[in-house]
Amino acid sequence: MREIVTSLPGQRLGGRFWLITLAAVCGVVLTLALGRWQLGRAAQKEALQAAMAKQAALPALDGNQLFAHLPQDAQRARAQVEPLLYRSVVLTGRWLPAHTVYLDNRQMQGRPGFFVCTPLQLEPGGAVVLVQRGWVPRNFEARTQLPPVQTPAGWVRIEGRLAPPPSSLLEFGHSAAAPGSSPIRQNLDLAAFRSETGLPLADWTVLQTGPASEGLLRDWPPVALGIEKHYGYALQWFGLSGLIALLYVWFQIVRRFLRPRTQPAA
Structure with a gap:
């Protein structure tokens, strides 16, 4: 006769468990770091965009004023x-x-x-x-x-x-x-x-700049810095980090409480 018993957490935590734990921690840390890096890149480009807008709003320079700024x-x-x-x-x-x-x-x-x-x-x-x-x-x-x-x-x-x-x-x-x-x-x-x-x-x-003339169009597109792209990448990295953590908790912790173990009856 066999009976079903539930294994207690903490039992039989062999090398495989610790290897998976180490891989999960490294994966979470790495993806969080990549997400933060993408947010940093977005912040840099937002600052650049603000500087560009500030420059565009300043009065125009003529040739003398321009080269007076330059060595x-x-x-x-x-x-x-x-x-x-x-x-x-x-x-x-x-x-x-x-x-x-x-x-x-x-x-x-x-x-x-x-x-x-x-x-x-x-x-x-x-x-x-x-x-x-x-x-x-x-x-x-x-x-x-x-x-x-x-x-x-x-x-x-x-x-x-x-x-x-x-x-x-x-x-x-x-x-x-x-x-x-x-x-x-x-x-x-x-x-x-x-x-x-x-x-x-x-x-x-x-x-x-200016209206079309001399056979040329001057409908220049705005400078694309790709700020939204960096936010999208950051969201993907943070999502992957959360997924790694969720899968680890489910398969390595939660299922240890739910998975039955069969042992021979005395």
């Missing part, structure tokens, strides 16, 4: 311009259309086309800044044909905001054009472009 040394200027990114500027200069570049596979309003970038030689001091002038659709029947873009001669006055260099897209080695071989390019590296053209280009660019 002559290029390395120091690169570091010092970062707090000024997204600040509005009003610049006067002359276009250098011979060095215009068309960045391919760029979208605006859901349509593919080109971002048109032209260096602008500024009036004070002759400094040169790359201006992201706007977007133009491409001719898909003649992919090498340049779209019509008007570039005024003489002195021009543009409005815009300071911006980092154009973002880079995935580029395969065989598709990369040799420097200077074509104005149509997938990406543009400012340092390489500076060496190619011999122009004293600044390490930052200007994103031209």
Whole structure:
């Protein structure tokens, strides 16, 4: 005859139990740390977004005021311009259309086309800044044909905001054009472009704003920092941490009270 008895908690806690406990604790600690890290990244980007909004609300700088904020040394200027990114500027200069570049596979309003970038030689001091002038659709029947873009001669006055260099897209080695071989390019590296053209280009660019003109649209999308993505990742990590803890409690503790053990009767 056999009778059913319930094993008491704490009995027969062998090496397997402690190994599972250690793995569960490590899993909970790791996922909690990753969740907190994602919250920290979200907080950093929220602070960056607030700084960008603050810069955008400040009065526009002209060329003299802009370069008064920046030292002559290029390395120091690169570091010092970062707090000024997204600040509005009003610049006067002359276009250098011979060095215009068309960045391919760029979208605006859901349509593919080109971002048109032209260096602008500024009036004070002759400094040169790359201006992201706007977007133009491409001719898909003649992919090498340049779209019509008007570039005024003489002195021009543009409005815009300071911006980092154009973002880079995935580029395969065989598709990369040799420097200077074509104005149509997938990406543009400012340092390489500076060496190619011999122009004293600044390490930052200007994103031209305002209504459509010269055949270009300027409906620039807002800068996407992906803050919601970090909150979503944090929620996933915290959820996984809770799931690990719940499964551990159920299988390693609760079921020890509920699972019957059979022992032979005396």
